[in-house]
Amino acid sequence: MALPVKHELSVIKIGQILTRYPFAATFFENNGIPADSNKEKSLDEYFSTIDETYKEDMAISQEHFTGQLEEYITQMLSFLGDTGTKVDSLTILPGHGKTGEPENFSHLTIKKNEIISIVGPTGSGKSRLLADIEWAAQNDTPTGRSILINNEQPDQKWRYSSSEKLVAQLSQNMNFVMDLSVHEFLELHAESRMISDRKNIIMKIIDQANHLSGETFDTETPITALSGGQSRALMIADTAILSSSPIILIDEIENAGIDRKKALELLISEGKIVLIATHDPILALMGNRRIVIKNGGIEKIIENTDDERSILTEIEIMDKKIQSLRRKLRNGEHLTTID
Amino acid sequence: MNLVTVSGPPSVGKTSVILKTIISLKSRGLKVGVVKFDCLYTDDDVLYEKAGIEVRKGLSGGLCPDHYFVSNIEEVVDWGLGKDFDLLISESAGLCNRCSPYINGINAICVIDNLSGIGTPKKIGPMLKSADIVVITKGDIVSQAEREVFASRVHSVNPKAVILHVNGLTGQGSFELSTLLYKENDHITSLKGKTLRFSMPAALCSYCLGETRIGESYQMGNVRKIDLGKN
Numbered sequence A: 001m002a003l004p005v006k007h008e009l010s011v012i013k014i015g016q017i018l019t020r021y022p023f024a025a026t027f028f029e030n031n032g033i034p035a036d037s038n039k040e041k042s043l044d045e046y047f048s049t050i051d052e053t054y055k056e057d058m059a060i061s062q063e064h065f066t067g068q069l070e071e072y073i074t075q076m077l078s079f080l081g082d083t084g085t086k087v088d089s090l091t092i093l094p095g096h097g098k099t100g101e102p103e104n105f106s107h108l109t110i111k112k113n114e115i116i117s118i119v120g121p122t123g124s125g126k127s128r129l130l131a132d133i134e135w136a137a138q139n140d141t142p143t144g145r146s147i148l149i150n151n152e153q154p155d156q157k158w159r160y161s162s163s164e165k166l167v168a169q170l171s172q173n174m175n176f177v178m179d180l181s182v183h184e185f186l187e188l189h190a191e192s193r194m195i196s197d198r199k200n201i202i203m204k205i206i207d208q209a210n211h212l213s214g215e216t217f218d219t220e221t222p223i224t225a226l227s228g229g230q231s232r233a234l235m236i237a238d239t240a241i242l243s244s245s246p247i248i249l250i251d252e253i254e255n256a257g258i259d260r261k262k263a264l265e266l267l268i269s270e271g272k273i274v275l276i277a278t279h280d281p282i283l284a285l286m287g288n289r290r291i292v293i294k295n296g297g298i299e300k301i302i303e304n305t306d307d308e309r310s311i312l313t314e315i316e317i318m319d320k321k322i323q324s325l326r327r328k329l330r331n332g333e334h335l336t337t338i339d
Numbered sequence B: 001m002n003l004v005t006v007s008g009p010p011s012v013g014k015t016s017v018i019l020k021t022i023i024s025l026k027s028r029g030l031k032v033g034v035v036k037f038d039c040l041y042t043d044d045d046v047l048y049e050k051a052g053i054e055v056r057k058g059l060s061g062g063l064c065p066d067h068y069f070v071s072n073i074e075e076v077v078d079w080g081l082g083k084d085f086d087l088l089i090s091e092s093a094g095l096c097n098r099c100s101p102y103i104n105g106i107n108a109i110c111v112i113d114n115l116s117g118i119g120t121p122k123k124i125g126p127m128l129k130s131a132d133i134v135v136i137t138k139g140d141i142v143s144q145a146e147r148e149v150f151a152s153r154v155h156s157v158n159p160k161a162v163i164l165h166v167n168g169l170t171g172q173g174s175f176e177l178s179t180l181l182y183k184e185n186d187h188i189t190s191l192k193g194k195t196l197r198f199s200m201p202a203a204l205c206s207y208c209l210g211e212t213r214i215g216e217s218y219q220m221g222n223v224r225k226i227d228l229g230k231n
């Protein structure tokens, strides 16, 4: 599709604009211009027919509207034409800790499908590290770190584009506030991503969410009526499958009601890079490696040892037992043995 | 001195975001002052003072707060220049969603929150549509999907703006915002000759002039009637 030219946008029929750029319908609607009933007019004609009072009331000016429309179309075309920057790796280059001492590593590269955990005391700088990644720091944040994407200096778009964010964050606080059914909600999210095959992707998300939580829900359930476990499961499945962001940050995840291992597997199976700041031993060991932060700086990067891997297997078994006790209590059963 | 105007509906987190952002600005050695515009009452000046920030407040009382803003911003700029600020931030509550006292050539920030509902971006007029930077707060209480949907709605009414997510409680994102607020070559020495980005509504009726009585015969000037249809 050709790029729009501001002058041309003013003289061709609104109907032609919509034929050429179907996605512009959203722009007309959200800016209070009824496109459907004015298809036969050009913007010049439309603006000359509406009276000054209406323009005043709606705070519309032709100059401003056309300028924004041109920008919207240009951005959308580049978004749609872009097959998406594939992010295969993320590299952190060292900066310094809170008192200026240089960080003690040469570089840290994390590949897609990899999980890395971040551990360290309160106030040590875990969230700051996550923020450096999100902002694609270039030695211009308080830590002096730099971030590379695919071994190169990242595109500025990661900072300023609203449709392409480097990072998606799973909220610690997993609530929904919108007044919609599960289906309407996913439809809306898919629409905002300009996804054409919505039906299949929505089914896939609901399947995966039901798989994670174990308590199934259907598409007509209002999202605000989901249980804690169901909400978390839906959010994780939605972020894995529908979010555009190649990197997922998790700043402590609540575990009740979902299978964390399956959740992380789902995220990496969709080609994401996952970083988890956590104090939970299971999550901390689920990564391939862990970053230890002290006093604002990365102190070391530890590979999981064989001992740790077998410890993880053991604590996962313990965790399963606790989950099973919880389930029995919830169902009103007596506890007889730990099995 | 740089000037930045910050607007947004009440309680979206303007003061919280400004306070967090000033921490980063101060650590760069910049001297920052704030002026708060409101209608009837504000406690924000106390919050700014507590944080050690020089602040002045202006209450519009019975006047339209945005008209009041434009009629006073020049004096405010003179005050800031006199104080030798590097950056002066004005905070004003957008009260009617229609207006916005943004000035051409002056960095304009609109703050809105994720809780206000996805229909909100299209209801807010120039305050959102002609801002240079849109800050979205309270992302901590909603899901990733809701944040993405909300941001895409904002984008569809103001594609030119930079959209940033800032958490007013933890300050996440405020360092990043601070990098967009001060530019070495954006200094102003006066607002003379500058214009508003959008005209304010023509509003001069008898009630603007203090009329309190209800009834057709007291309504003069710019009066418009609601269309209730036929029974």
Ligand SMILES: Nc1ncnc2c1ncn2[C@@H]1O[C@H](COP(=O)(O)OP(=O)(O)OP(=O)(O)O)[C@@H](O)[C@H]1O
Residues within 6 Å of the ligand: A096, A097, A098, A099, A120, A121, A122, A123, A124, A125, A126, A127, A128, A129, A142, A143, A295, A296, A297
């Ligand atoms: N290298 C650094 N240089 C300067 N300041 C830093 C550095 N690292 C972190 N900070 C600052 O230290 C403060 C605490 O860091 P942060 O919030 O990231 O800690 P945290 O590990 O996430 O803590 P919690 O466990 O409580 O969430 C922040 O204000 C952050 O900007």
Ligand SMILES: Nc1nc2c(ncn2[C@@H]2O[C@H](COP(=O)(O)OP(=O)(O)O)[C@@H](O)[C@H]2O)c(=O)[nH]1
Residues within 6 Å of the ligand: B008, B009, B010, B011, B012, B013, B014, B015, B016, B017, B137, B138, B139, B140, B141, B166, B167, B168, B169
């Ligand atoms: N959860 C949450 N609360 C916030 C956030 N930002 C501000 N608040 C709270 O929202 C309320 C209103 O904030 P305030 O800064 O006074 O809003 P203003 O009226 O726009 O200046 C306060 O209670 C803040 O603590 C945020 O990002 N997340």
Ligand SMILES: [Mg+2]
Residues within 6 Å of the ligand: A126, A127, A128, A251
């Ligand atoms: Mg933290």
Ligand SMILES: [Mg+2]
Residues within 6 Å of the ligand: B014, B015, B016, B044, B091
């Ligand atoms: Mg305030």
